[in-house]
Amino acid sequence: SGGSSSTGKSERKAETSACPAYEKGTNDPSATFTWIYSVGNTSFDPDKITTNNSQMYLYPIYDSLVHIDAKGNPEPMLAKKWSIDGKSMTLELIPNWKYHDGTPFDAASVKANLDRHRAAGSWNEQALSDVTNVTVVDADTVKIDTANGAAPLVAVLASSAGMMMSPSVFDDPNQALTPTGGSGAFTLSGYTPGSKVEYTAVKNYWSPDDLRVAKMVYLVSGDDNARLNSVISGAADTTFLRASMYDPAKQAGLVVCEAPSLSSYQIALNTEKSEFSKKEVRQALNYAIDRKSLAAVTNGFCEPGGQMYPESYFASDPDLTADKYPYDPQKAKDLLKKAGLTNGFEFTMEVINLDLYQQLAEVIQANLQEVGVKMNIVPVEINKLADDFSVSKTADAQMSEQKAESDPSIQIESYYIKGGFNNPGNWSDPEITKLNEEGKAGATTDERAKTYKKLYKAAYDAVVPDIVLCHLTTPFTMNKKVMGVEIFADATRQFRGVAIKK
Amino acid sequence: MLRLFGTRLAMTIPLLLVVSFLIYSLIVLVPGDPAVALAGQNPTPDQIEAVREKLGFNDPFLLQYWHWLTDAFHADLGKSLFTGEDVWSSILSRLPVTLSLTFLALLLAAILGVALGLVAGLRPGSWIDRLATVGASVGVALPYFWVGMILVLLFAINNPILPATSYVGLTDNPFEWFKHLIIPALSLAIAPMAVIARQTRASVATVMTEDYIRTADAKGLTRKRVIAKHALKNAAVPVVTVFGIEANRLIGGTVVIEQLFVLPGLGQLAYQSVFARDFPMVQGVLLFTAALILLINLIVDVSYGYFNPRIRKA
């Protein structure tokens, strides 16, 4: 293979190309679907997981109350209907369903699950922290009360916080490795930690249209090449691609599809440190960075962006495109001058010690050098990044991938609100704080969209201490037999309804 | 021999204890707190503290060590902070990969190295000797990870005849097992092979000039017998020594190679858990590795007794 094939490079634009859809009647119901991902699971108990990625391994086993589809729209699941009334939400449950251990699925069990999810020490505690009360209205109805607004709950109940597990196994520590109290389409039939998870379909699933294979296998391999090779060699059916694997996958004759995600690369600044408390400085940084170059380094899999989420998401301001921050070193210099920093300044940025992040950091470093800002790069592993920036607050800045939370309010609070985890400098803006409260109380998505448009405009005006670089798109690759794979914008990897051609 | 084994074993155990203490303190005294990662994506300080308390990080250091050590005696090395897996069983589940890899690599290195060294050492100064010597120098200098990359390039990318990554169990499919391991094993084997060849050459060449070889010749023994009986056994001691050293180094190399070839072995486990600050896992893996290496040293030591009867008494 020659070096020239990938030199289309910076011309490539992020695009959307759907993966092959399910064609009715062509599937093999006894087939096995194999997915290969980069990191493994941490627990099979929805309250005991320790990473967001782990949820992926739980979706086949546990159904949640609400389902968020690939584009981010809520759909019914274990709750066939719900209504929101300001600060409370009422859910109507599906009838005649049992947990895998035979315990009936009813309102009492839902309340028990929600109470367990929001108890101290649960992974989901934070997501449900606004919930004040859960009541059983009747056998099929549950009501949830919140302190600030029930709107964000819809999305939250589509995550691990809405997953339902048989109450009879709540206290069984073995669930972490051998779950038996699931409520979803599959049960766990084999597990090799760090390398392989095997699921077998349950009989008489309540939604037979969403179950089209007999087995699913999730493999784990941290290496990009390896994952691609597995798909090429047939050891796996589907995997996600990193930029560098895109061309090889195409060359190998595999199906490649792509969709925008809610994840973005961003730099968070500690406003207590360095010169970041000055708005001009933050603005200058935004102008100094050449987002197009960054996009090129990612091979076009990260679209330049100027706000927290891509414009396609409901919580965004469609006017705030990357063009709001064109690459303009002169303007950056002027701003720095205005801030009294004619000679620039120096700071240290921690980045995740993965190759791509470091490459991006190096480009940024070169950009900033041009406007007289010296940025030192310290690569650290992902756990330490949070520790240094958010807990011990020793880092000046950090660059990482921000993955979507179930609801925009969570991320907003983390970055823009005083006391937020990713806001070690306790930066705040009264307008944003106010709009955030408003957004949480919004009854409908439309209503909330309006609020968030205002919020992000305010964020732009105040120049939040969080420099969004670009929004990622996710490419998947698969062999020609796979049907019905959807790429979820929120980066949850769900394969509900996937099928294999006969 | 048994007695020698006993003596050496008795010397190994205190060593292992000291090593265990070193491992434990090294990892626990490391800055950086796994509790932060464990407390979730956007945790509060209270949550972090709660996690810390739960994991016993707030106990006095020596007490923590004592608990860990006594548990270790019952083959209980704790559980992974992140996956909840039992450390001991994760080690066991990953052991076959690393053992397969090291075993295959060492086997390749030993067989090819000794054969090459023997051929060269029996004809010092000949063209084959010079070729082997230069080859060995180059072999020692080649970075094993680079060799791995180049082999991948040659045999997995340019001519895709071998898989570049992943592992298949020996019992699942021996042929696939071999196919998946041959590139990583070969990369790991090159340097030790060269070192062993060099050492074998040197000691065979030296031994062949020893007086007792002349004695054996003077007895009228056949050339084959002189080499096979009198030369080899004496030449073996330094070869076994470098074999031990190389085995140790090779186990270190698995960390990089497993990372490169995505083999779910101990090296990968060690590397990943070091960076996740998964203390129990790191401690367990390091302790296990140390024990493994001590075992290799022990075997090497005891084998001296076979090759060199002088040592048997000591």
Place this chain on the structure above:
Amino acid sequence: MSDNNEAQEPEIVADAAADETSADEAAIGAGEAVAPQSQSIRTIGLKRFARRFWGNKLAVVASVVLLLIIVVAVAAPLIAPYRPDEIDVVNRLSGPTVQHWLGTDSLGRDTLSRLMYAGRASLAAAALAVGIAVVVGVPLGMLAGYVGGKADWLLSRAADVLMTFPAIVLAIAIIAATGPGLTTAMTALGVVYSPRLFRIVRSSTLGVRAETYIEASISIGTPSMTIIRKRILPNILSPLLVQISLLLAAALLAEAALSLLGLGVIPPTPSWGNMLGRGFADIRSTPMLVVYPGIAIALATLSFNLIGDGLRDSFGRETRKGDK
């Protein structure tokens, strides 16, 4: 007896004169002129060493190659066509072109320039690691070997403990504790290598300690420190130098391995190891990015090894068979 003294003198002189020729021959080789008396001791010693080393063609070539690598690394700012961090994203991952003889990397930086600069970090890293190992290992080794007893026992056991971990595993653990970076990584390696030097120095010292000339110095009443400095050190120098050059080779490889894993030299500073790591990600599209740094590492390592071998052969004590 005094009467005989006169008769004895010429005999001894004759003996000495007869020896003189052969001694000189052994010193400077047949055919060369007898060294003038004014010639200093060092030159005679060095000359013998140089003659032997010169005879080892491989080692000579290796020295030249190494020298070249060092010169290129040191002079990189003067001779490299580009700065190592000159990013040109548009021309990323290009093959060899007129502007970029060896092509560019994933950020469009000139591979040739980076290779030149990388030599600095890689060589400095190796030197630092071995330097630390020398500072730690050599004095302790001499102490343990010379003094023996409890100190020796303790130090040797400490070395045993350190040797129980594969070098790279221990280095990773130390780096995990202290954070990555050239200095910490190489300090870690230095610590890991010090027991190796310690052992070699200790055993060489033990060997020299048992030599009669040490007992002779003791019997003269020479203080221990003087003995260690003037008698032991020069005599363990050859195994030490050999070991150091071999260790430099090992350190170079280890630096590369650590940088490859992202634990060594931190980008954007190029080192052969981190270039290799970066290159591997693009191996499918631009395999040469893996090939070049690997060749650089192998060449430098090979040079160190061959020089080490050459030193070993050239240092060997001159023995004269049949001369009792």
Place this chain on the structure above:
Amino acid sequence: MSTPNSSTQAPLVDVRGLDVTFEKKELFKKARVVRAVKDVSFQIAEGETLGLVGESGSGKSTTGRAVLQLVPVAAGDVTVAGQDLVALKGKALRAARRNMQMIFQDPYSSLDPSATVGASISEPLLVHEGMSAKDARARAVELLELVGLRESHVNRYPYEFSGGQRQRVAIARALALNPKFIVCDEAVSALDVSTQNQVINLLEKLRTEFGLSYLFIAHDLAIVRHISHRVAVMYLGHIVEIGPAERVYNDPAHPYTQVLLSAIPDASPYREKSNRILLKGELPDPANPPSGCPFQTRCAYVMDICKQQMPPMTSVDGGGDVACHLQTTGPALAGSPLGDLKPTNPAGPVVGTGPEDIIETTVGAEK
């Protein structure tokens, strides 16, 4: 010929009851204690040479090194030039070393191979005299000339010298501080006969010139005879016989001395071949010595008492002392020449027929 002045004043070297033990520690085993030197006493007068002979491993070197305090002394007194060395430590001991020097057996390993001979000879001067490097060099040249080498040799390395020349360098180094006493430990054993003779001649010349005293250790009895005024015979760490060379060689009082002398091959076509006495077995393990007399296991004249009691030192006619029961309690044997005795050991030496036994035969006589 100059004779040593003895008896008139205190001896230069006075060794009394010297004991040296080596301990070899082993894991899980009792430490192996080797008493390498046991209750050894002798005196050396100014200008006198005491020869020390014995089998390999009998403790000759250890005795020499213990006198110079190069190995720890377990018991006994060593006085050299009126100074009690055993009591000295550290700096004082180092200072005392200028009076006594040593020449070692192996001329190859006794000189630092990486130092010039000039540097080796200068070492004592720099240490004790605090001389400048230049003065030390000048003195080194003088010393080289004294031992028959030349100025041009001063900047050479040991490997450029022959064994004999090296031994001369070692002698020059030993002489640097004008010592009174030199221990020569097998100083000529590694040399060819001809070279050996030159070195012996040199040592003799220096002794007479500077009034040196030597403790001359060797296993070649002919050489010892040539250079020594008095001779001591060691066996298994003990001095079994000591006395004037003349008397010891012509009229040995200890059976072991007799064996040693009879074993020397003689090239002279004129001398009568003496009866050779062959010694049975091996030197006993010094860590596990026999009871009673150390020679008892191999002695041709062994008596019951020999197996129980260590014989005391008794004086012998013709000078010197011997530790042998034959000389004291033996059946009416005290004082009579050993040569007249009939062997009494019924178990082995005489009656045995296998070669492992002591056989008395005539060797080398005309056939």
Place this chain on the structure above:
Amino acid sequence: MSDTSTQPLLRIEDLQVDFATDHGWANVVNGVSFDVAPNEIVGLVGESGSGKTVTSLSILGLIPQPPGRKSGGHIWYRDKDLTEMPPAELRKIRGNEISMIFQEPMTSLNPAFTIGDQIAEAYRQHRGGKKKAAMDRAAQMLDLVGIPNASRRVRDYPHEFSGGMRQRAMIAMALVCDPKLLIADEPTTALDVTVQAQILELLSKLRDETGTGIIFITHDLGVVSELCDKVVVMYAGEVVETAVGRDLFVQPKHPYTEGLLTAMPQLGERGEQLASIPGRTPEPWAMPGGCRFNPRCKYTTDVCRSGVIPLERLGDGRASRCARIAELTLEGAK
């Protein structure tokens, strides 16, 4: 005394051996000729480096090649030329009909195998048979050479033997196949006089009992005088003198022999000047022209400095390589 007029057991004819050195090929054995009869002990004497070992190794083809090479001459064993013999055949003779004892008892035994094993091995190689039988034979041989408790000590390793015992074990190994010729290369040099006496005794008894021919190499003239029937003196790779019986000691026929004899310290008076030969043996790559001894010889004249000086037969089994031997009267041992 043995009868030397019968056909010799071994005849060395004009042997030439070279070694590769830094200075090119060096001739270390030059035209050596002598023979050994059955039941005869031939002493080969000379200073260190005179070529004694190389000569003896040549007999069994044991010269290390490289760096050595035989560049001329023949070695006749009975009627076979050992130098022309195919290796396989030579191996049948080695250790069987001709065997050898080496100079260094400490290093000539293989440290990794038991003494018994090493002796038995030689026996089985040539005589075959069961291992057990060979071990019994080994024990018997050890017993013969005077190792007490032989049947137990066959199981010992070399390091468990003292130097004297090892040398005796070497002798046992050499004798295990009842050789016709025994080559003993300085078997006693490393040993104490008392042990030396035991071994000399053993060898002379052996000759008396089995009629084995022995080449005994030493640099100690005293030993030669006591043990040997015939003496061959070597200097710088050449035979300079041969003599029968003790004639050599009464009147040497070569200045070098004279030098050796007068240098021997006598058990007589102390304190006399000891004689010595000035200078040293020349290095093999820098041999002087003419008589190789001429730079050290006190009788040197111009005739000694050039040309080839032949080994001249003088009758009575004597020969000398001295150009001036007719005019000189040399001094023997005292």
